[in-house]
Amino acid sequence: MYDIAVIGGGPAGLSAAVQVRARNRSVLVVSGDDRDNPVYRSQHIANYLGLPDQRGPELLARFQAHADAMGVRRRPGQVLSVMPMGGWFYLSIGSDVEQARALVLATGVVRANKLPGEAEHLGAGVSYCATCDGMLYRGKPVVVVGKTHEAPGEANWLKEIGCQVTYVSEKEPQGLNQAIPFVKSARPEILGEQGVTALRAGDREIPCQGVFILRPSLAPADLLPGLKLEGGYLAVDRSMATSVPGVFAAGDCTGLPLQISKAVGEGQVAGHRAAEYVDKLEKAN
Numbered sequence: 001m002y003d004i005a006v007i008g009g010g011p012a013g014l015s016a017a018v019q020v021r022a023r024n025r026s027v028l029v030v031s032g033d034d035r036d037n038p039v040y041r042s043q044h045i046a047n048y049l050g051l052p053d054q055r056g057p058e059l060l061a062r063f064q065a066h067a068d069a070m071g072v073r074r075r076p077g078q079v080l081s082v083m084p085m086g087g088w089f090y091l092s093i094g095s096d097v098e099q100a101r102a103l104v105l106a107t108g109v110v111r112a113n114k115l116p117g118e119a120e121h122l123g124a125g126v127s128y129c130a131t132c133d134g135m136l137y138r139g140k141p142v143v144v145v146g147k148t149h150e151a152p153g154e155a156n157w158l159k160e161i162g163c164q165v166t167y168v169s170e171k172e173p174q175g176l177n178q179a180i181p182f183v184k185s186a187r188p189e190i191l192g193e194q195g196v197t198a199l200r201a202g203d204r205e206i207p208c209q210g211v212f213i214l215r216p217s218l219a220p221a222d223l224l225p226g227l228k229l230e231g232g233y234l235a236v237d238r239s240m241a242t243s244v245p246g247v248f249a250a251g252d253c254t255g256l257p258l259q260i261s262k263a264v265g266e267g268q269v270a271g272h273r274a275a276e277y278v279d280k281l282e283k284a285n
């Protein structure tokens with residue numbers, strides 16, 4: 001059990017984690033592939049105080065090195081859901097789990113809207129995790145809608161375990177098994193009445209029973225139902241506390257301006273307040 005778990009390893013999440021370690025609490029940061037992080041994708045960052053003219057990958061590497069030096073534990077993966085257990089939280093990460101007494105959500109912004117048909121079929125043919133649900137589709141036709149750098153590898157794995165895979169994405173995938181057909185489409189539609197029966201990509205209809213949508217970020221409200229939103233962003237007070245006790249938030253997921261300095265500052269507050277929250281929990285028990 002960690003004192004605090006941070007979801008998202010961008011500037012907000014790493015800043016929160018460093019602050020938690022400064023208060024001598026244990027902290028885990030779970031985050032997707034670095035190459036899908038917006039800082040990594042920034043060619044040139046000119047407005048971060050004291051470090052002008054940074055390339056994105058270098059700035060992210062500096063943040064990570066700082067976190068590592070402070071004893072932050074970082075693990076790759078995507079948090080698929082969070083369950084409050086009354087005094088602690090249960091995080092499902094792919095097919096694995098972790099536990100923490102408080103949480104910092106630093107998931108960035110979810111830029112893509114849900115696909116047509118996605119919400120209706122979630123858990124009934126639509127999955128966000130190939131490793132968790134792939135075995136259910138052995139021998140069956142599935143589509144991977146790939147939006148991350150890791151998605152071609154996930155599609156290859158589904159094929160290895162015996163799924164009949166088609167890969168759909170906006171851009172040509174790197175590292176996709178050549179035996180997997182690739183269909184270019186930015187916004188496919190999931191079809192079916194009682195469960196998924198096909199995916200429409202442009203003028204093609206691909207018959208399938210499962211659709212794996214692999215995105216770098218999940219909307220926080222999908223991770224933990226009950227979080228209050230304001231203008232589409234997580235509602236927080238000045239201590240970066242959300243509407244769920246023990247859950248703090250920082251960075252782009254709390255709203256404008258979507259900037260690194262703001263993310264780092266909010267992360268510092270969220271990490272500090274999350275550590276204080278755990279102190280209080282301990283004193284109360």
Ligand SMILES: Cc1cc2nc3c(=O)[nH]c(=O)nc-3n(C[C@H](O)[C@H](O)[C@H](O)COP(=O)(O)OP(=O)(O)OC[C@H]3O[C@@H](n4cnc5c(N)ncnc54)[C@H](O)[C@@H]3O)c2cc1C
Pocket residue numbers: 007008009010011012013030031032033034036037038039041042043044045046047048077078079080106107108109216217218223250251252253257258259260261263
């Ligand atoms: C092209 C580009 C250029 C930019 N240039 C600048 C600039 O010059 N100056 C500036 O100040 N800002 C710039 N920005 C904005 C800046 O990158 C963001 O404001 C900043 O990265 C926000 O930090 P964050 O930590 O809140 O979120 P992010 O950096 O988005 O980090 C969130 C991380 O959480 C991960 N994540 C989300 N959900 C989950 C989950 N369920 N499980 C595990 N991990 C998850 C995501 O994959 C991501 O890695 C730029 C953005 C872009 C896209």
